[in-house]
Amino acid sequence: xxxxxxxxxxxxxxxFGESSDVKSRYLKLPGGHLPACxxxxxxxxxxMSIQEHIIEPLLQKSVPEKEEFSFPFLIxxxxxxxxxxxxxxxxKVIEKLVNGATVILFEGEADVLSADTSKWMERSxxxxxxxxxxxxxxxxxxxxxxxxVALIRKYxxxxxxxxxxxxxxxxxxxxxTLVYLENMVDTEILSSIxxxxxxxxxxxxxxxxxxxxxxxxxxxxxxxxxxxxDRPDVASAEILxxxxxxxxxxxxxxxxxxxxxxxxxxxxxxxxxxSEATKYVRPLRFIFFWLSLYIPALYVAFTTFHKGLLxxxxxxxxxxxxxxxxxxxxxxxxxxxxxxxxxxxxxSRLPQNLVITISLFGAIVFGQASVEAQLVQPITLVIIxxxxxxxxxxxxxxxxxxxxxxxxxxxxxxxxxxxxxxxxFTLMLLxxxxxxxxxxxxxxxxxxxxxxxDLQKDVFIRKPIPEINQSIPAFHKEEQMEDQPKKxxxx
Numbered sequence: 042x043x044x045x046x047x048x049x050x051x052x053x054x055x056x057f058g059e060s061s062d063v064k065s066r067y068l069k070l071p072g073g074h075l076p077a078c079x080x081x082x083x084x085x086x087x088x089m090s091i092q093e094h095i096i097e098p099l100l101q102k103s104v105p106e107k108e109e110f111s112f113p114f115l116i117x118x119x120x121x122x123x124x125x126x127x128x129x130x131x132x133k134v135i136e137k138l139v140n141g142a143t144v145i146l147f148e149g150e151a152d153v154l155s156a157d158t159s160k161w162m163e164r165s166x167x168x169x170x171x172x173x174x175x176x177x178x179x180x181x182x183x184x185x186x187x188x189x190v191a192l193i194r195k196y197x198x199x200x201x202x203x204x205x206x207x208x209x210x211x212x213x214x215x216x217x218t219l220v221y222l223e224n225m226v227d228t229e230i231l232s233s234i235x236x237x238x239x240x241x242x243x244x245x246x247x248x249x250x251x252x253x254x255x256x257x258x259x260x261x262x263x264x265x266x267x268x269x270x271d272r273p274d275v276a277s278a279e280i281l282x283x284x285x286x287x288x289x290x291x292x293x294x295x296x297x298x299x300x301x302x303x304x305x306x307x308x309x310x311x312x313x314x315x316s317e318a319t320k321y322v323r324p325l326r327f328i329f330f331w332l333s334l335y336i337p338a339l340y341v342a343f344t345t346f347h348k349g350l351l352x353x354x355x356x357x358x359x360x361x362x363x364x365x366x367x368x369x370x371x372x373x374x375x376x377x378x379x380x381x382x383x384x385x386x387x388x389s390r391l392p393q394n395l396v397i398t399i400s401l402f403g404a405i406v407f408g409q410a411s412v413e414a415q416l417v418q419p420i421t422l423v424i425i426x427x428x429x430x431x432x433x434x435x436x437x438x439x440x441x442x443x444x445x446x447x448x449x450x451x452x453x454x455x456x457x458x459x460x461x462x463x464x465x466f467t468l469m470l471l472x473x474x475x476x477x478x479x480x481x482x483x484x485x486x487x488x489x490x491x492x493x494x495d496l497q498k499d500v501f502i503r504k505p506i507p508e509i510n511q512s513i514p515a516f517h518k519e520e521q522m523e524d525q526p527k528k529x530x531x532x
Contacts, residue, residue, distance in 0.1 A: 043273065046148045050078050053144075056135055063138070068522065070099055081143040083486030087160035091143055094121040095156060099145075112154060124157035139214060163188065171271045171294065172436055178314035181271045186216050187272070193220055193286065196277035197209040201225075208516060209238065210246035215292040217252065220276075225283040227516050230480045234285055249289040249296050257479075263446050265439040267478040275309055278467065299479035301486050302498050306330070306439040311503050320502045326434055327501065333431035333444060337374055338451035338463055340424045344370045362418040371456035372418045375449070377425045380407060382445060385429075419422035482516050 050065055057063045066079040081091060102119045116125050128134050128332060134144055134153050141159025152166065167179030182189045190204055205219040217238065241255050249269060257266045270276055271294050278287050279297045287296035306326045311319050343351055344359055366373060385397050411417040432444045454462040477484035487500060500506050
């Protein structure tokens, strides 16, 4: 063993702080007796592959004398690994090691061979948790970036499907992949996403939300501007519409951009069930969305400022209940609302065997006990329960979080200013939604700016799939709409 080789190996080991899982294996090759050393990180490599496809071929194959030694000979005739690369930079060697490669150093050779022997611990495919369906595929993404890309390729078997992978995070070196159809994607949107990602200077990227917050950091909106999904069929369908799918290693949720409001009310069941049977389901989602927002606020506003606008029988019932409760209506409304939110948070994070217990305790014990103790009006429980049930039909969880914040804001404004405050808040909300852009695409498109063709296709009512498939995907940006002739806007 030559000291020069040992020094290079020691330098690489020192880069990992002499970590115990970084293994080295010295070899004396036959033929020219050229010393070599293998370096790899255990637990993230396939040790059987290293033994059978690297070590044994090196020891069995007669390597030429040092004067005739060449890396092409090793790559083409000796090593039996699918992905082999010649690496020169030390930092690149370290990057290869942490990504599961085995590097081979040779005495007297400045360059290093890197062989892909990665074998990460991955869970098997399971059901999607974010968007469950009655019919359709029941396979969800996993934490494996390459596996998730493979699931997308299973749906889109087309050579124009492009996969662009880069690493982000100075410490974590997380792999992030952009998946899109080259002949359908909007090049301006794609360039914008790539530019923002290249400007990202995070030290660590653990999950997809790190990417989401950076891409939308200019916006302070409560509404999500990037769609996330754990369903390969949903991601593939969005790619077929010209969008960009962002797959982050280590998370089972992919990002889809740009995103508009209508996407958060679309469920996979809309496309797996007959269109005649489901054509009225999506309008109900919109109606229930707005009802879940405004029912608690209207209840507080009417019982606080506008009692004279209520029917007499309803007013008598409200007044009789309110007389026995020591707290103002707005306080008990927020109290019950906070309890339902706490139950929702607990049921989504606690162990499965405790979910039913917590839900039953909160819904039955607290509800009945608080009414009997005259802490809460029965009508308040009914109002909040209706609002909670209506909001639960929103298919995308990220929109549900926005509803909860807006609901509290509307209740407080209704308690302070009554119906006038609610009307003013509604106006501000509509202005905000019209102002929002997701990668230059209006958030309310195709409602505003209005495009009749897209509005009739797949917004409030889904048209039959053959009609949807015949349309060419396009993003109607506000600047483009202004430049087009007026009658083209109505086409």
